[in-house]
Amino acid sequence: MARTIITAAITGAIHTPTMSQYLPITPEEIADHAVGAYEAGAAVVHIHPRDPETGKPTSDLNIFGDVINRIRSRCNVVICATTGGGLGMSIEERVAVVPTHKPELASFNAGSINFGLFDIPARMKITEWKHEWELPYLEMTKDFVFRNTFQSLEQLPQIFEQQDTKPEAEVYDSGMINNLRYLVDRGFLKTPVYVQFVLGIMGAMPASIENLMFLLQTARRTFGDDFVWSVCAAGRFQMPLCTAGLLLGGNVRVGMEDNLWLEKGVPAKTSAEQVAKIRRIAQELGIEAATPDEARETLGLRKG
Ligand code: KMH
Ligand code: ZN
Numbered sequence: 424m425a426r427t428i429i430t431a432a433i434t435g436a437i438h439t440p441t442m443s444q445y446l447p448i449t450p451e452e453i454a455d456h457a458v459g460a461y462e463a464g465a466a467v468v469h470i471h472p473r474d475p476e477t478g479k480p481t482s483d484l485n486i487f488g489d490v491i492n493r494i495r496s497r498c499n500v501v502i503c504a505t506t507g508g509g510l511g512m513s514i515e516e517r518v519a520v521v522p523t524h525k526p527e528l529a530s531f532n533a534g535s536i537n538f539g540l541f542d543i544p545a546r547m548k549i550t551e552w553k554h555e556w557e558l559p560y561l562e563m564t565k566d567f568v569f570r571n572t573f574q575s576l577e578q579l580p581q582i583f584e585q586q587d588t589k590p591e592a593e594v595y596d597s598g599m600i601n602n603l604r605y606l607v608d609r610g611f612l613k614t615p616v617y618v619q620f621v622l623g624i625m626g627a628m629p630a631s632i633e634n635l636m637f638l639l640q641t642a643r644r645t646f647g648d649d650f651v652w653s654v655c656a657a658g659r660f661q662m663p664l665c666t667a668g669l670l671l672g673g674n675v676r677v678g679m680e681d682n683l684w685l686e687k688g689v690p691a692k693t694s695a696e697q698v699a700k701i702r703r704i705a706q707e708l709g710i711e712a713a714t715p716d717e718a719r720e721t722l723g724l725r726k727g
Contacts, residue, residue: 435680
């Protein structure tokens with residue numbers, strides 16, 4: 424039977440505590456949600472740490488380590504640490520988790536984009552905020568570039584390589600596939616590249632099946648069969664695009680980093696609920712969820 428790797432992105436750095444009372448904040452909450460996602464069928468959990476007092480995304484390596492160790496002590500799910508970090512962090516802050524905590528897998532953002540979160544307050548009609556940092560954090564993105572220059576695109580894989588950490592290339596736009604080809608050709612990245620297509624970020628490609636097809640076709644023209652791919656999409660496009668991903672033979676990512684809802688009008692209480700939902704859809708299509716060890720095999724993660 425076909426297998427799909429379900430990744431659960433547990434809390435991210437896009438949503439803020441006012442947007443959902445269920446967003447996990449403390450290391451204990453993030454770890455609980457990650458273990459719950461694993462129990463529901465996720466083979467991989469994608470992790471960002473937050474300040475336990477304010478809920479703000481943090482680059483504090485002790486907090487990051489606390490989250491990672493709590494998860495590692497409870498289950499064998501693959502941990503994919505963010506190196507995207509939170510908006511406004513330096514590239515050095517973002518990548519430091521790799522040499523410090525040596526995750527098996529870590530995100531590797533494959534190019535620069537405008538990363539616009541400034542429209543969310545109006546769309547969600549939020550006027551009162553739990554924390555002072557939230558509105559300025561979102562509003563500053565009107566003048567914010569999520570920087571992933573060729574300099575850092577060349578540097579990060581070398582830091583990953585030293586720890587045998589596999590990069591998960593976050594691809595928000597089609598030109599980034601070309602960036603990856605350059606990195607492979609110059610020996611900075613090894614194939615098969617693991618690509619996560621991220622659709623629906625304001626500033627990059629909108630979430631549509633046509634755009635997913637275009638990205639997939641572009642990746643095939645660029646790498647032949649020598650890549651592994653997954654898809655995730657923001658907000659209400661999460662389940663439709665993941666379902667399309669399943670039909671196309673890909674892997675899928677859900678979780679509250681990407682979407683705070685389970686269905687229209689129903690907030691997700693955990694990422695596990697979204698994992699269970701996409702797993703049900705997969706099973707209807709004759710596709711089983713891969714175990715963490717099967718994901719390790721497919722992605723070529725380090726042994727032991
Ligand atoms: N932090 C966002 C700017 C990643 O984890 O690498 C992008 C992000 C991707 O969350
Ligand atoms: Zn992330």
